[in-house]
Amino acid sequence: MKPIITLRFLCILLLAVTVTMLPVRAAELTPRIMLLLSGDMEVHLQTMRGFKQRLDEYENITAVLDIRKLGEDGRDGDIDFNDSHPELVIAIGSRATRKLIEADVDIPALSVVTPKVTFNTLLNASESASRRHRTGKLAGIVLDQPPSRRLRLVKSLLFGPLRVGILWGPVSSQESAEYHAAAATTGLELNTAVVDDDANPVPAIEGLIKDNDALLAVYDSVALNPSTAKWLLYLAYQNRLPVIGFSMAYVDAGALAAVYSTPEQIGRQAAEVAHDYIVGNPASLPAQIYPKYFSLGLNKSVARSIGLSLPDEDWLLRQLIQAEEGEQAE
Secondary structure, three states: OHHHHHHHHHHHHHHHHHHHHOOOOOOOEOOEEEEEEOOOOHHHHHHHHHHHHHHHOOOOEOOEEEEEEOOOOOOOOOOOOOOOOOOEEEEEOHHHHHHHHHHOOOOOEEEEEEOHHHHHHHHHOOHHHHHHHHOOOEEEEEOOOOHHHHHHHHHHHOOOOOEEEEEEOOOHHHHHHHHHHHHHHHOOEEEEEEOOOOOOHHHHHHHHHHHOOEEEOOOEOOOEOHHHHHHHHHHHHHOOOOEEOOOHHHHHHOOOEEEEOOHHHHHHHHHHHHHHHHOOOOOOOOOEEOOOOOEEEEOHHHHHHOOOOOOOHHHHHHHHHHHHHHHHHO
């Protein structure tokens, strides 16, 4: 009997050692996240889908989502941000971001698909929101592409020493310093003009077309609104001057190219920011960040008309992504 007892003891010991060596799965978190949509527009729904799809890929969290939508008639009503006790609020779009800031709730929040100028304007109008922004409790993934990315696209499409024209308006001129800094690192010369509130932008556009090798369109409600943006494309096309746009819609309208982020891409990035914050790495939200993921649009018809040869679209997109990855690794 003694050998049997010894063997049984050894088996139990071996089993215990084996169990202790098994990988221990981290405890699954179940955070409550409120998604506040500015409405039922496709851009908002696509952003939400991108967010949910990316969040579902994580194995260490299973979020409980509280989805709210603002009214389409402009009467948003009251949103009780505390009734579901969310650990984080994702405001999708400018209206949702405005509603969140006006509510003045002390809940960590992330604004997405809101233009940078709009986000900053809302922040500056609220002392409480500005304070939460500074302390890492209110962040934004802005809709705009980083100037360095846009200027790198110009450099990739057009070779040699280049003068790039930009038309600034009262609001977009706030971005001037960042664009000039990015131009210095890419070896481009910026030649800009500024349009005031009451000025006619067409003479400024004509001057930029005359003095530059390409135009970089930066949206502004005064200088480059939907009406004047058409004039810029028309005049540039007549002079065989390439225009780098700010959206795929502008490429379809006649710009040569643009880098842009789809709603799904921004939603995916928002889920990554939310996940990292929830698991505590980092402990606070990033203040303001540009879109991480982006797409490329080229207008081959315009390129042929102005006598330009375009590289393969997929190849160029990979080159732009690799350039950014190399820059971040330095």
